[in-house]
Amino acid sequence: MNSPLDNKRYAGPSLRAERVTKSFVTGRVRTSVLHEVSLELHAGELTLISGPSGCGKSTLLAILSGLQKVDSGEVFALGDKLDDLGQRELERFRLAHTGFVFQGFNLFPALTALEQVELPLHYLGLPSREVRERALRSLDEVGVAHRASLRPTELSGGEKQRVAVARAMAKEPELLFADEPTSALDAANGQMVIDLLHRIARTHGTTVLCVSHDPRLLGHADRVLAMEDGRILSDQRHTPELAPGRSNQEISSL
Amino acid sequence: MVPLARKTLIYEWRRFLPAILAVGFAGLLQVLQAALVLGIFSSASVYITGSTADIWVGYPGTQSVDQGRSLDPNVEMHMRMDPHVTQVEPFIWLDGDWRGDRTTGGVSVYVSGIDPRPEGLMFARVLDKDMRARLEEPDAVVVDRADLEKLGVGVGKQAAINGHTVRIVGVSSGLRALGGVNVVTSLETARRLNPDPQDAGRPTYLVAKLDANADTKSVAARLRHATGFGPYDVWAARDFARRTVLYWMLDTGAGAGVLFLAGIVFLVGAVITSQTLVAAVAGSVREYATLNALGVGLPALRRVVLEQAFWVGALGLFGASFVGALLMAIARSRDVPVYLSIPVTLICALLVMALAAVSGLAAMRSLRRADPATLLR
Ligand SMILES: Nc1ncnc2c1ncn2[C@@H]1O[C@H](COP(=O)(O)OP(=O)(O)O)[C@@H](O)[C@H]1O
Ligand SMILES: [Mg+2]
Numbered sequence: 001m002n003s004p005l006d007n008k009r010y011a012g013p014s015l016r017a018e019r020v021t022k023s024f025v026t027g028r029v030r031t032s033v034l035h036e037v038s039l040e041l042h043a044g045e046l047t048l049i050s051g052p053s054g055c056g057k058s059t060l061l062a063i064l065s066g067l068q069k070v071d072s073g074e075v076f077a078l079g080d081k082l083d084d085l086g087q088r089e090l091e092r093f094r095l096a097h098t099g100f101v102f103q104g105f106n107l108f109p110a111l112t113a114l115e116q117v118e119l120p121l122h123y124l125g126l127p128s129r130e131v132r133e134r135a136l137r138s139l140d141e142v143g144v145a146h147r148a149s150l151r152p153t154e155l156s157g158g159e160k161q162r163v164a165v166a167r168a169m170a171k172e173p174e175l176l177f178a179d180e181p182t183s184a185l186d187a188a189n190g191q192m193v194i195d196l197l198h199r200i201a202r203t204h205g206t207t208v209l210c211v212s213h214d215p216r217l218l219g220h221a222d223r224v225l226a227m228e229d230g231r232i233l234s235d236q237r238h239t240p241e242l243a244p245g246r247s248n249q250e251i252s253s254l
Numbered sequence: 255m256v257p258l259a260r261k262t263l264i265y266e267w268r269r270f271l272p273a274i275l276a277v278g279f280a281g282l283l284q285v286l287q288a289a290l291v292l293g294i295f296s297s298a299s300v301y302i303t304g305s306t307a308d309i310w311v312g313y314p315g316t317q318s319v320d321q322g323r324s325l326d327p328n329v330e331m332h333m334r335m336d337p338h339v340t341q342v343e344p345f346i347w348l349d350g351d352w353r354g355d356r357t358t359g360g361v362s363v364y365v366s367g368i369d370p371r372p373e374g375l376m377f378a379r380v381l382d383k384d385m386r387a388r389l390e391e392p393d394a395v396v397v398d399r400a401d402l403e404k405l406g407v408g409v410g411k412q413a414a415i416n417g418h419t420v421r422i423v424g425v426s427s428g429l430r431a432l433g434g435v436n437v438v439t440s441l442e443t444a445r446r447l448n449p450d451p452q453d454a455g456r457p458t459y460l461v462a463k464l465d466a467n468a469d470t471k472s473v474a475a476r477l478r479h480a481t482g483f484g485p486y487d488v489w490a491a492r493d494f495a496r497r498t499v500l501y502w503m504l505d506t507g508a509g510a511g512v513l514f515l516a517g518i519v520f521l522v523g524a525v526i527t528s529q530t531l532v533a534a535v536a537g538s539v540r541e542y543a544t545l546n547a548l549g550v551g552l553p554a555l556r557r558v559v560l561e562q563a564f565w566v567g568a569l570g571l572f573g574a575s576f577v578g579a580l581l582m583a584i585a586r587s588r589d590v591p592v593y594l595s596i597p598v599t600l601i602c603a604l605l606v607m608a609l610a611a612v613s614g615l616a617a618m619r620s621l622r623r624a625d626p627a628t629l630l631r
Binding site: 059067100118119167 | 538
């Protein structure tokens with residue numbers, strides 16, 4: 001398990017962007033999506049980037065997670081400069097350090113919940129027994145251990161997204177990225193997933209970056225960056241309203 | 255390891271079924287056309303396969319059994335001296351011009367002069383003792399039942415070969431030739447039918463039987479290098495038969511035809527199979543992209559696709575073997591000439607797996623669309 005202390009050896013923010021710009025060319029039109037965005041994210045926090053559709057949130061997340069290259073500026077993740085890494089090195093970096101949760105659940109139809117979580121763990125080179133233990137622990141942590149042997153078609157939307165979260169966190173990554181993780185879910189399930197991500201940040205010291213246009217999530221993050229037209233307009237910290245007395249069981253029963 | 259490739263194949267079998275069927279049909283077509291062509295062309299070597307000789311001695315460089323030239327008869331003595339050789343006999347093969355008693359015109363025939371004694375090696379698998387005995391009679395000939403009509407005669411009737419009168423004393427089956435008609439007679443009669451006085455009495459081949467524990471190849475090699483006789487060479491019967499069939503397949507263009515058809519079957523099979531696999535990959539592209547986002551490298555994902563291609567190939571092969579064996583049995587029971595050797599069967603199986611592999615490689619390319627950045631919108 002990574003404690004917040006582990007990340008201290010990177011001396012500073014676990015994720016840092018310096019004057020990042022990005023534009024896309026479609027046909028003869030060049031659209032600027034990010035305008036010199038700078039930010040610093042810290043371990044143990046759930047940071048929410050919020051803003052209207054099309055303002056560049058997903059692009060920023062793709063750049064911070066090493067899935068896309070910057071046009072100019074620099075990105076440092078856990079002290080590594082991502083732009084210096086080749087494709088294989090980026091894959092290796094992602095394997096070791098990052099987890100992803102997407103809007104679509106992207107689960108293999110043929111695999112059970114347990115196998116979905118086990119699959120990426122095998123590629124970490126862990127022995128089979130540890131893979132099984134970790135996967136079961138993750139499923140338990142997100143509250144779907146009782147669904148471990150079911151396939152995606154037998155799971156509800158909320159359960160599928162929780163399996164996806166379990167798959168992302170079973171690797172015990174320092175960085176966890178979530179792009180609109182709640183927009184395919186109803187309000188109750190959405191709230192449960194964001195609280196889950198928040199709890200992961202707290203208990204594992206993970207740097208969690210969540211990107212969403214959903215205003216209902218605002219109250220559930222440690223820090224909210226408001227974004228508009230490729231720029232970060234405000235940066236607010238607050239204590240989220242996760243009821244302190246709420247237990248795992250209550251959450252998973254939602 | 256979670257067996258992603260196999261689990262997906264089983265769970266989404268409907269998606270993979272067209273590929274399995276394409277591979278299966280391609281394999282079936284390959285193997286059946288090979289069996290048919292081999293079945294038809296193996297009749298070119300009926301002299302060898304219809305006999306029980308282990309070793310054939312002929313003119314050096316003879317490419318096909320119907321192209322022999324006369325030998326120095328003294329080679330026979332040399333062969334008899336080898337301790338493993340138990341029996342040697344001459345075989346005369348010559349072209350003939352057949353005139354039936356009706357108006358069939360001239361028919362080109364292949365005359366086989368054999369030792370008609372009961373223990374004779376030549377055509378021992380085709381002619382029974384009784385038929386051999388009838389050949390002892392001067393100017394007696396035997397033909398295949400199916401050739402009677404072509405020759406314009408019936409059993410007991412007379413005809414002429416190279417201007418020499420012969421009498422049909424019986425018919426047999428399994429004597430059909432490729433590109434002509436086989437006429438079997440005794441060595442004595444064959445010598446008289448030979449229009450070339452230079453060759454008269456000289457054998458076209460010498461065939462030998464070895465004792466049970468002799469190694470055919472090494473005996474052939476040992477007998478090969480003796481000086482003091484005219485030119486000759488020694489082959490194992492099986493090798494000579496294979497060479498003859500191959501010669502005919504290449505000479506008639508049938509070999510090229512087989513290869514051409516095999517190429518087309520391969521191409522069509524590969525197109526269907528790769529398209530099916532591409533569609534299967536496309537159906538899971540978001541899941542593959544998610545794995546890639548989590549750091550599972552493209553090579554590992556490619557292996558999943560290749561493994562699926564392998565299973566598709568294996569299942570197709572299994573189905574093709576089963577149906578193929580059934581069809582071969584039916585063909586045999588209906589006297590359709592089909593024949594498969596183990597190497598040819600293996601080559602067909604290999605082709606099927608190569609087809610699956612090529613399709614897998616083609617499908618792998620569509621993994622490039624599994625770019626995790628596309629999951630972020
Ligand atoms: N690969 C791309 N090619 C062209 N334009 C793109 C591409 N990705 C994103 N964009 C454009 O960039 C803008 C920001 O997109 P995105 O980051 O997905 O916004 P958000 O996630 O905030 O809704 C949009 O106008 C979108 O059309
Ligand atoms: Mg988006």
